[in-house]
Amino acid sequence: MIAIPLQHILIFSLLLFAIGLYGALVRRNIIGILISIELMVNASNINLIAFSKYTSLSPETGQIFALFVIALAATAAAVGLAIVLALYRIRKTVQADEVHLLKW
Amino acid sequence: MENIGSFIDMIFVTAKAWILALLGQFLPVWIVVLASIVISGVAILCLGPVIMMYLTLLERKVIGRIQNRYGPNRVGIWGLLQPIADGIKMFTKEDIVPANADKLIHLLAPIMTVVPALMIFVVVPFGRQMTAADLNIGFLYFIAVSSITILPIFMASWSSRNKYSLLGGMRTAAQLISYEVPMTLAAVPAIMMSQSLSTNTIVLTQAGSFGLNWFIFTPWGIVGFIVFFLCATAECNRPPFDLPEAESELVAGFHTEYSGMKFALFYMAEYMNAFTLCGIAATLFLGGWQGPFLPSWVWFFGKTLALICIMIWFRGTFPRFRVDHLMAFAWKFLLPLTLVNILLTALWQFTSASAAWLFSIMILAAMLYMLVKLNRVFVPEKRNYVLAD
Amino acid sequence: MVTANHLIWVPVLPFIAFVVNIFFGARFLKERAAWLSVATSTVACVIALPICWAVFRGAHFANDFTWLMLGTTPLKFGYLMDPLSATLLFMVTIVGTLIQVYATGYMHGDPRFSRFFAYVSLFMSAMLTLVISNNYLLFFMAWEIMGLCSYLLIGFYFEKDSAANASKKAFLTTRVGDIGFLLGFLTLFTAIGTLDFAQMNTLLAGHVGHTALNTGLLSMAALFIFCGTIGKSAQFPLHVWLPDAMEGPTPVSALIHAATMVAAGVFLVARSFSLFMLVPNVLPIVTAIGTITAFMAAFIALTQNDIKRVLAYSTISQLGYMVTAMGLSGLGAGTFHLITHAFFKALLFLGAGSVIHGTHVQDIREMGGLFKKMPHTAVTFIIASLALAGIPPLSGFWSKDEILLSAFGSGNYLVFGVLLLTAFMTAFYMFRLIFLTFFGQARNHDVHAHESPALMTLPLWCLAVGSVVIGIPGSPFMHHWFQKFMAEMVHYPEYEPSAVVMACSIAVAVLGITLAFVMYLKKTTWAPAVAKKFPSFYRLSFNKFYFDEFYVTYLIKPFHALGRLLFGFDANVVDGGVNGTASVTMFLSGVKQWIDTYIVDGFMNFLGTAVYFLNSVTKRFQTGVVQNYLLLAFLGFLVFIILELKLT
């Protein structure tokens, strides 16, 4: 009754993940990085649900973990943005490559 | 006699069924299904604007009475055609777009505002068997969709490059996020008791005994209802929670830069949200369309309009909050109260009635006392305001 | 309707009051703390009385749950409502509530008001637990908590050194007895394998006569348990703490050190009565201790001048009475006296407290002629004293008469005589106290006495009524109903009431009163004359038989000496060794330092420079830009994936 075969969903989520990763790699703005990370998280969520839907007898399992992931992603976003704000307050910048104190 | 009553009760349903039957005579099934969807959709799409128009009229009338005026009474008898006139005016007005605004988003925002407001109508049970789509996650759907309404406001406030709009957007974000939490939590007891997220089931569980089974007639019910209603008032940015569009502080908040039909769309969305929120409040706690004697949809609209009148009455009565008070109220008062309320509901579920009443009243009293004690607003002797440079 | 299941609330309610007061009292409740405590104990009383009544009507409740398993034998906690505990419950709830009401007036305006009531509530809950407990362990826990409360409350005015010391003294002294008690019931457990009172009674009742049980062990257990009694209810060698305990606030003295806690010791004996009945050779010891205590305390009380100390010694001597009664296997008599004594002694203490509250002095030589100034206090005080002196038909007469009777009937004429003498002295010193305090003319004119508020006099009157009527159930009017009631629980010998005994006791009481009247109102010159006439006796009594001095000389001094000795050893020998080692170490470390600086450090510095050169190369990778790291990590991961795919 489900039209989409599993492989398509997997590939789709893979692409989504790749795009997110690309964003996380090349974005200069820290907020941009966070956004991209949210994308990646979503991709993984799709996988969780898809697998639990297609292969497991109790689809709750995957959904619950997707639920946890969503919650944690929200948390991460909140904390990360708070950190970004603090950073902005101190350094007046949100560009990731302008914050490189952690080198020699 | 009662079959007439039932006929009036089911009049819309029967009408739809009749139309479908008619189509079924000479059309394939899938078209009939499509048609049923279309009919419901069209019904809602008409309902929304009409409701909005007459709510504006109602509000202006009631506010007028509160302020000892007549309100609109020139166009048509009792000014009944006033909304039409307004509509025409809105359409014919010039649509101004700021010079360096973010054109696309500035255009999208008003449209995007109306969409969720209309989408919510889907799960509102207008009467017996009159829920457009009885989703089994109806309430969650409602919360989710109404949470989307933040986005267009953001778009509006951001795209029209204007500091008042931006401030309005900020405030909206803070306020909506803050008040979503207690609103959801305040609705949880009703869901717990009816053990379903479907709005229809929630209404059905409150059936019987001349409306005494409405959730509002229980301690947790009354608390939940009050909190939910307050949060609803805040959610659709109505006074006394109308900081996002506080005339006296930010010109008109996030829709400062809008005019003509776009502005009208924002207005429409706001009123439709007010309607749906009141409808959901009635559904959750006032037993939705349940009620003796009268047809179900009359009951529903009666309750909803009553709630809306209370909202208007708020607007006529209360002064506006200060931002920090607003936040403190949400996070320090409503949130703990709702949490305790949920515990209370569990208690209610698992204890005998009399004891439950006793405990609930005691706990609630204690909680309110503590909250009021702890929320005493600290007023320093001398405030010195630092001017922004 | 109250049922036995509500009994559990009786101790719990005061405990709630304790928790609330101790945590929120100082901050939020302040003066309202008192009302919380009073309310809880009142409710406890209301719950308890119907149950007691049911028990008096012959009912019998017991309920328990397994707390833990000792090997195979379960250790059950629960409550046991038999005649004994019912009586005690009745007494404790009523007296406790009244005293707390009194205390709200007495402690008014005290900086640590709420804390006081927190402690009192804790004590109440402990005492009630002890009363209704059904096994030794629970009993012992409550017992210890009471000890703690007594410590806290005696030292309530801990700014005063005397109070602090007194509390320490009380705690340590009773501790001696408590250890005995602990050993006692552990021994009992090894002997009969249960700690449950009811089981113990049945078990032992079965074995009266033939000795299937190890009597030696049992008698040892009985002795140890009796140590507990000696400590808690201030019997002969360990009585020294009670007089000093009077440093605490007066309601505390009334509640803890007159009515309830000290009586707990006697209650303990009554609880283990079947045990004492079983082992033959312990009861004489009990009797002896009791009699000695009674006599000695009364003798000391003759010459004390502090109003509360007199009462304290009188308490000790009355406790001696009870213990004697127990020793003479007069369970009914002992318990009966315990109840009556609780009422009138609490009344006496409250009266004394009211006097102190009104005059702000405690030395009776400074009082006098207070009768007109504080009539309520005086009248109630006199009623209580008559009861204590044993004037019929007041309660004290009946109970004391019972004890004398059991002494007379069991044929211990020596004990009987001593007790009579004690009764005489009791009457004498009580009325010496009264005449010096309330009659005659005021000796110290800067004492401006005034009557206490109604909040304090009301409990006085309630207790006065109590101490008048409470004796009736044990009197011939009700055909010694009380004794029979007790006998239902554990059987013990009863004696026919004899007119001789009654006559003797009345006679000595009247004699004592008249003598006091003569010596302290009419011929005031006699008292010093007597003191001169028998200086040795006088000094002996005035210095309390030199008990404290004795303990100081033979227990505390040696400990101090030992401490000094050890300290000297420590200072000279040990420290000497330590210092020697230290100096040697110093020298060695000098050598080591040289090696460190020139060899080890040299090497280290060399390494450091080498590493520095190296890292000046490697640090290029550390750009500090997070995303570079991310990229590197990702590429590495990619490499792994590729390899993996190649391998499969």
Add this chain to the structure above:
Amino acid sequence: MAAILVFALGVVTFRNLFHCALCLAAALIGTAGIYIALQAEFLAGVQILLYVGGVITLVVFAIMLTEHLAGKTVRQNNAQSLPAIVGLAGFVTALIALILKTPWPVTEAALKAKTSAMGLGEALMGTYVFPFEVISIVLLAALIGTVVIAKKDAPEERP
């Protein structure tokens, strides 16, 4: 799906961060649609509620607080986009190959299995109660931490 991908690309390529955020919102809503297609309605609801309602709002918030209104466009990408693209290409190809190669144990029974919000709740309170508790603690910690970090002069910043 394609739309979602387009929006996702928008997320990573747009210069104006606000547009990125909006694209993200669109992508997330689309994902919710996919959840519905996978018969995880509850999760779809939660997705919209939490992401679009919460996270996006926060993000936009941060953007508004940090960006300058007049959208002066700074260079948004750093130097390593080329290696990233190359690596990602390899990554994607490899994994697609892997996905297509693997025989997935798709069972009809699994496809038949239905889920309901109630079942979800029972599982959450039953089997998975411990992770649930852990998550709650983490959330609490995050809440406090966020408030502490952002305390200075942005008191509205809340998760």
